[in-house]
Amino acid sequence: MTRSASIPKRFERRVPGVRYGLLDRLVGYHLRRAQIAIYEDFEAALGPLDMTPQRFAAMVVISANDGIAQGRLGRVLGIARSGVVQLVHGLQSRGWVTRDADGDDARAWLLSVTDEGAARLAAARRLVSAHDRRISQRLSAEERRVLVTLLERLGADESTEGGTPRP
Amino acid sequence: MTRSASIPKRFERRVPGVRYGLLDRLVGYHLRRAQIAIYEDFEAALGPLDMTPQRFAAMVVISANDGIAQGRLGRVLGIARSGVVQLVHGLQSRGWVTRDADGDDARAWLLSVTDEGAARLAAARRLVSAHDRRISQRLSAEERRVLVTLLERLGADESTEGGTPRP
């Protein structure tokens, strides 16, 4: 499928004649550039399903961990409790998940994917898998493996983290 | 510097007992995880300077391309014109950049970094460089080079892009 030539991508990897200075020497900025390009493709492919990266990740995790509590989901996704409320509310209002009371802990809500949510997720999985192959198509299987390994090693070490320690 | 043990990081790379399903096999999701971890460290280190990744990137580009127009800056950063207005307004209200009329094109505004902005940027550069070393400290110089090369190759090809072509 060829994209219509009249719809230019918003993000140009490099704008001719512009000096990028320090940005070119930062691992973090190369990561950001790649992410913008990837997000653009995800959006184009999954938008019609009303699916964002965030919602997709949540649906996969709920689906693979039936009855997971909201707090746990938030820790997995790296977002605050209040953010989970909004996110889950969005999934619920789309009819993709249900929240059921936990018999053991009356404070908690257990999340499950509905039949409709499962169908939507199945369609999304196919598109996301195709999307992921598309964005990494210029990498060999071995290079893909190396990339994932290196990405997993990124991040500040526990012992040296944070430029400014908090109180 | 050790982070206070009582302040847990919000994002855990892996939550024990949780199944990540398809997410573990997606290059895009590994990228996202790495980015969350990196953003966390950036925020901790640069927050005191009132600097976000976005503002930092803009300041570096304006500084390295004195007199760049807003539209061009937007193309470099990959954001819409209306977003540039907000971003630049924020930089201006902090006294970090000025907007001057373009003698050749009365529609355009040319951006420049003020002395105060240059000083702030110099301080930020040092912290960002340290931050970037910190997040990639578990990579050798060679691995870092490989990572950047692979990241640059990520993204959909022009000819095959987009799951759903737009009208």
Next chain:
DNA sequence: TATTGTTATACTCTATAACTATA
């Protein structure tokens, strides 16, 4: 007609703080 920038508006994502109910 096309481009530059602005404004209005809205949605997503995220946060903190104060709150309720429960453990």
Next chain:
DNA sequence: TATAGTTATAGAGTATAACAATA
């Protein structure tokens, strides 16, 4: 006291659409 979730509020960051001025 601590935890699970909610609500209220806020601030980035991003988008689209309609607009004015200029090219």
